[in-house]
Amino acid sequence: MRVGLFGTGPWARITHGPALAAHPDTELVGVWGRRPEAAAEVAGLFGAKAYEDADALIADVDAVAIALPPALQGPLAARAALAGRHLLLDKPVAATVEDAHAVADAVQRAGVASVVFFTLRFDAASAEWIERQAATGDWYTGRADWYGSVFGAGASPFADSPWRREKGGLWDVGPHALSVLLPVLGDVTEVRAARGAGDTTHLTLRHAGGASSTAVLTLTAPSAGAGVAIEFRGTHGVTTYPDGLSGPATESFAGAIEALTAAIASGTPHACDARFGARVTEILAAAEAALR
Known part of the structure; x- marks a missing residue:
């Protein structure tokens, strides 16, 4: 091709x-x-x-x-x-x-x-984990938090990105969070949002099947506090996205x-x-x- x-x-x-x-x-x-x-x-x-x-x-x-x-x-x-x-x-x-x-x-x-x-949807191990949670079903809540440090103390190759400075974590890492939450919990029917420090956005979502979820999205986290946290809770218990699961981009x-x-x-x-x-x-x- x-x-x-x-x-x-x-x-x-x-x-x-x-x-x-x-x-x-x-x-x-x-x-x-x-x-x-x-x-x-x-x-x-x-x-x-x-x-x-x-x-x-x-x-x-x-x-x-x-x-x-x-x-x-x-x-x-x-x-x-x-x-x-x-x-x-x-x-x-x-x-x-x-x-x-x-x-x-x-x-x-x-x-x-x-x-x-x-x-994460095209990383083999991460995609398998997401598919497994979607197949399990019966989750009543979930969260997908992306704490980026693009504009934090650590150097990032994307620090000079004008659109990221303008749109912040909501538009840059928000799609990653949604790409995990939607296949597991279903389409979003209601959206609420609140501002945090810097560019931080807190989302609260209602999903079509009745479940709810939250997401914290930022590009201005301190480097020591950066990372991704994904979790689902339901009748089967609690499942958490494993640290270090994904490979190189x-x-x-x-x-x-x-x-x-x-x-x-x-x-x-x-x-x-x-x-x-x-x-x-x-x-x-x-x-x-x-x-x-």
Whole structure:
């Protein structure tokens, strides 16, 4: 599968690019970025061609992988889908509900496959743990807390990300929390939100089956307090996501590549497709409205 990479930031360099270049089922054809010099640099890292025209790269490939801020990803993804290109997207799929729906609608109209890269859903061990909790069922409550330290005391490759500074933990790590809570507890029917210190958002959610959940989402946790905590409680007892269960992000992204190729071959949408990505965006927007 010939793939074009859109984006030249840290995530493109340390995850998308290496995984696409190494995977036996993909050929990394080219790289496009908003700065031509950065596109040339990233393309050189992986033996690909730098493109100055996004549409020219779309025309030369079978699929696009996008590692751009959500406000840019949404319109570009819709354009690529309508051109008949399969989509390997990052979360959140767009910065607005309208743009997220446009992506999902374009995928459906063009009949292409799409996968949104929620890291834990494509890490083999983590995905198995999530699937096991979903199959167990009968949970009455859960929590999924993401304490990121992107803007904490420790150095992070994403510390210079303007969109993360603007949107905070709700939009950056909120999709990760939702990608775990929804398959286990069901769709969200009610959203409440409150602000904490820094960019911290506290969510309280009601789910379709009657269960409730909470999430603490931040990028400004002190490095000593950073981490992920996931837990479900029900008639079976308490289950907790094990520390250190997930592997490197490049291995998770390889799983997303395989999920996309399987969706193309079967014609069956993946559970983490653009439509699911749009639903996550709706919930994030509802939480943002609750904060206002």
